[in-house]
Amino acid sequence: MERISVMKPWLAEAEAEAVIDVIASGWVAQGPRTAAFEAAFAAHQQVAHAVATSSCTTALHLALKVAGVQAGDDVVVPSFSFIATANAPTYLGARPVFADVEAATGNVTVDTVRAVLTAKTTAVIAVDQGGMPLDLQPLRELCDERGLALIEDAACAAGSTYRGAPAGKGADVTAWSFHPRKLLTTGEGGMLTTDNSAWAERARKLREHAMDLSAAQRHSATLAPQESYGEIGYNFRMTDLQAAMGLVQLGKLDEMVQRRRQLASRYQQAFANVPGLRCVADPEYGTSNFQSFWIHIGPEFGKDREQLLAQLAEDGISARRGIMAAHLQPAYAGHSGLLAPLPVTEQLAAATLILPLYHQLAEHEQDRVIASVLSPVLSTAAGA
Ligand SMILES: *Cc1c(COP(=O)(O)O)cnc(C)c1O
Numbered sequence: 001m002e003r004i005s006v007m008k009p010w011l012a013e014a015e016a017e018a019v020i021d022v023i024a025s026g027w028v029a030q031g032p033r034t035a036a037f038e039a040a041f042a043a044h045q046q047v048a049h050a051v052a053t054s055s056c057t058t059a060l061h062l063a064l065k066v067a068g069v070q071a072g073d074d075v076v077v078p079s080f081s082f083i084a085t086a087n088a089p090t091y092l093g094a095r096p097v098f099a100d101v102e103a104a105t106g107n108v109t110v111d112t113v114r115a116v117l118t119a120k121t122t123a124v125i126a127v128d129q130g131g132m133p134l135d136l137q138p139l140r141e142l143c144d145e146r147g148l149a150l151i152e153d154a155a156c157a158a159g160s161t162y163r164g165a166p167a168g169k170g171a172d173v174t175a176w177s178f179h180p181r182k183l184l185t186t187g188e189g190g191m192l193t194t195d196n197s198a199w200a201e202r203a204r205k206l207r208e209h210a211m212d213l214s215a216a217q218r219h220s221a222t223l224a225p226q227e228s229y230g231e232i233g234y235n236f237r238m239t240d241l242q243a244a245m246g247l248v249q250l251g252k253l254d255e256m257v258q259r260r261r262q263l264a265s266r267y268q269q270a271f272a273n274v275p276g277l278r279c280v281a282d283p284e285y286g287t288s289n290f291q292s293f294w295i296h297i298g299p300e301f302g303k304d305r306e307q308l309l310a311q312l313a314e315d316g317i318s319a320r321r322g323i324m325a326a327h328l329q330p331a332y333a334g335h336s337g338l339l340a341p342l343p344v345t346e347q348l349a350a351a352t353l354i355l356p357l358y359h360q361l362a363e364h365e366q367d368r369v370i371a372s373v374l375s376p377v378l379s380t381a382a383g384a
Contacts, residue, residue, distance in 0.1 A: 004369060006318040009180040010256060010359040011245075018244035030208070030215060030237040037243035038191070040250055045158075045166045047174075047193040049200030052243060053207055056155040056177030056190040058236035060088035062206055063173040063192055064123060066199040067149035069094050073122040074337070078108045079327040080345040081127045085153050086326040088125070097121070097337040098327050100344050105283055106130065106294075106323060110138035116339050123149040126171070128157035129323060130292030130354075131183075133167040135285055140170055151175070158184045159257035159289035167286065168193060173203075178242070183256050183289055184249045186242035207236035257289045259359050263366060264290040267355065270370045276301030277373075293357040294322050295373075296348065305353050308373065315372040322352025 022033055034052050042050035053059040069075060071093025077085050079098040086096040100112045106129040113124055124143055126134050136152070143150040152171035154160075160167040168174040173196070178189035192203050208214065210233030218225050238246075264279075271277045276298035282288055297305050305321065312319045325345050327338050356369055 001316050002365075004317045004356050004361070004365050005358070006320050006354060006356045007181055008358045008360060009185045010249075010252065011185070014248045015245045018248050019241050022240045022244045025240075028241055029239050030243075031219075031240045032216070033240035033243040033247065034238050035216070037238075037246045037250070040247060041176075041191055042193065044250060044253070045168055045193055047169055048195040049193065049197065051192045051194075051200055051203045051207065052238035052246075053190040053192060053236045054238060055179070055188055055236075056153070056175050057084040057088065058207070058234070059175035059177075059190040059192040060084065060125065060151070060153060061091050061234070062203045062236060063151045063175050063194075064088055064092055064094070064125075064149075065206060066194075066196075066202045067123055067151060067173060069123050069149070072120065074118045074120040076108075076113050076116055076121060076124040077326075078125075078127050078129070078345070079325045079332075079338075079342055080106055080323055080348060081129060081153065081326065082155065083324065083326045083329060083331065084155075085125055085127055086332065089123075094122075095120075095337045096326075096335075097339060098342060098345075100340070100342045101129070101348070103296075103344050103348065105132045105134065106280075106348055107132060107134040108139070109135065110142050113139060114142060117146065117148075118339075121146070121148060123151055125151045125153050127153040127155070128160060128167055130280065130294060131156045131160050131289040132280060133157060133160045133162040133283065133286035133288065135283065136162055136170045149173070155179075155190075156182055156291035157289065158182065159253050160287060160291075162286040172196065173199060178246060178249075183260070183291055184246065184253050186238070186246040186249070189238050189242045189246065205230070206233045209233040209235060256359050260290045260357060261287070263357055263361055264288075264293050266363070266366055267293060267295075267357075267370070271295065271373070274301070274374065290357060292323070292354050294352045294354050296322075297351050297353060305351055308353060311375060312369070312372050315368065315375075317356060317369050317372055319356065320354040322348060322354055325349040 075089035155177035
């Protein structure tokens with residue numbers, strides 16, 4: 001019986017050929033393919049500017065920097081997210097302040113954010129958790145009213161929609177991930193998108209040591225150019241090898257989303273009437289790409305999360321404990337940015353589980369997962 005993974009990137013010959021072409025061209029670092037990927041991504045997401053980066057984590061770092069976040073500021077973040085969301089403000093000497101999330105989507109809301117604003121808050125990072133679009137509009141209004149920068153961590157949300165448009169529009173700056181755990185992958189990689197031209201231009205310079213001339217400009221200059229460095233920048237560049245993969249992957253994104261939504265709906269139907277099981281589902285204002293298909297396990301289910309994980313493992317199926325809570329990690333032990341209890345975050349982190357979902361997952365494999373979830377409780381102790 002073949003083991004079923006929780007996630008597999010959908011990569012094929014076309015990606016390999018695109019990378020071979022880049023190698024043959026002799027230009028493997030950030031160059032023309034990166035520029036082409038940025039243009040294609042901006043068009044797909046209906047935003048004015050896209051700046052490719054080495055990861056979503058570095059895109060978040062740049063997003064906070066161009067938004068003017070400084071050491072000593074407070075930045076509201078959900079604890080219920082991959083730890084990079086909380087780490088990004090920390091890199092700038094700012095303090096991540098944890099907001100709780102709502103149970104239905106796993107996302108922050110205008111109320112959970114408002115509850116933890118301080119006199120020092122200058123920005124909010126809102127996450128589309130597991131691809132589930134957040135309700136941006138009320139948060140947009142709050143940030144405008146208080147003069148706060150709204151940054152969207154859309155790491156998982158390529159292909160999700162909000163009020164009929166691609167998710168990730170409408171924040172001041174949005175960060176994306178192309179890690180293989182997400183839908184669209186370049187191995188490692190990220191993107192910063194924004195409609196603000198000045199911020200895009202500054203991000204473009206900062207990712208390349210804040211040099212005033214790009215590699216392409218230096219390459220095309222006839223006289224040896226004299227570059228200068230206006231501030232302290234970073235090396236957060238994407239390579240053209242990655243961008244070439246990204247271009248191919250972007251062309252497959254709509255098909256990927258369609259397939260994932262089909263599979264998600266099969267899970268939802270299979271578990272619809274099971275007491276104690278709740279599946280992640282689209283909110284009324286948008287659609288998810290189901291980057292993470294999570295189920296919440298309530299007491300009526302009869303098996304707790306650890307027992308269910310043990311059952312799935314026994315049946316040759318990889319699953320994951322649900323999304324983490326950063327404030328429960330040793331890295332944030334004793335952290336001063338925990339201003340209020342986070343009951344929903346802790347509840348979701350303790351009782352959710354992510355099931356296998358990826359483009360190539362066959363129906364008969366998914367049926368094995370469903371049967372395993374619904375099988376009677378193991379007689380052996382959990383954690384075996
Ligand atoms: C994956 C992820 C990140 C980090 O992305 P990298 O590209 O690996 O840096 C950040 N935020 C969220 C919500 C994520 O899921």
